[in-house]
Amino acid sequence: MSDDVARLRLIRSDNVGPVTYRQLLRRFSTPQAALDALPDLVRRGGGAARIATAADAETELAAVAKFGGQFVFIGTGLYPWLLAQTETAPPALAVKGDLGLLERPCVAMVGARNSSAAAVRFARELATELSQADLVVVSGLARGIDSAAHQGALDGGTIGVIAGGLDNVYPPENASLQASIGASGLVVAEQPLGTSPQARHFPRRNRIIAGLCAGTIVVEGALKSGSLITARIAAEAGREVMAVPGSPLDPRAQGCNQLIREGATLIQTAADVLEALGTVGGQIGGRLLSPGTAWDPGPVALDADDITRDHIIGLLSPTPVAIDELVRQSGCAAATVAGVLLDLELCGGLVRHAGGRVARA
Structure with a gap:
């Protein structure tokens, strides 16, 4: 518990982001040692920053536990391996549900909120087939394609990554779906309990969706959409990007068609997805990346005159x-x-x- 308190204090302190968090742990070995050094480091940088108190961290840990969740921290055994290989992996995630899903191979499915009826049906059926093939379907609990993907995979295993705190439901009409995922699947949140999602939180959520998975499927998406942001993040992380083609007359299909032109794998069936993922690193899931391809945080920082x-x-x-x-x-x-x-x-x-x-x- 004391180690969890120190880890949470560190990430909740001002100006400590994912990269800085890892560098501090590499330099000082333990979260408590990093906390002890933080005031001097901040002063040496010429500024002042708030350092989270132990009482604040203990209160947040207790509140998440009371809600039925818990924290997983990067560098610990429960933290998803594939996500940890990304440059901006969140140091702390609040989760509620079946933690065993983090150990299974995952595939992301994202798409338009204002999706067509045909695309919603396709996404739901594809998610069902993928979950029956023992893949965990990951999405963002948004309207449209996200909701259809979760519904299709609910019985086989699905992870919902939300933009707000673990106790926040957005959109409101997904309250029952999010409750069902928290009971039989897994809900994941980076933001503190009680946080309502803001615009800047959604790209951060998208990087978690892409980072958890061996590949990302875009079912429908406009050229400038959050779905394409998720696909770009997946590509930058060396993951497979897949897209479902659509009519060139439908603006919601233009993003998918553009991804295919740029080299994304064209997807029409669950078999196409399994074939695409099987070519990445020679296998699907937890050990997607070969040794030496993980993100390198660089050398341990040294003081300068x-x-x-x-x-x-x-x-x-x-x-x-x-x-x-x-x-x-x-x-x-x-x-x-x-x-x-x-x-x-x-x-x-x-x-x-x-x-x-x-x-x-």
């Missing part, structure tokens, strides 16, 4: 730049650059972008 620190910070601007480029231009060791970036992020002066890029806040 004031001159070196100012030199590295001077190379940063509001335009994102690759950390490797900072190492090259600064002439400093990668571990030294990592230490300066860590200090700067903890005081709110750094923004991390996809692909290992950083910028001044």
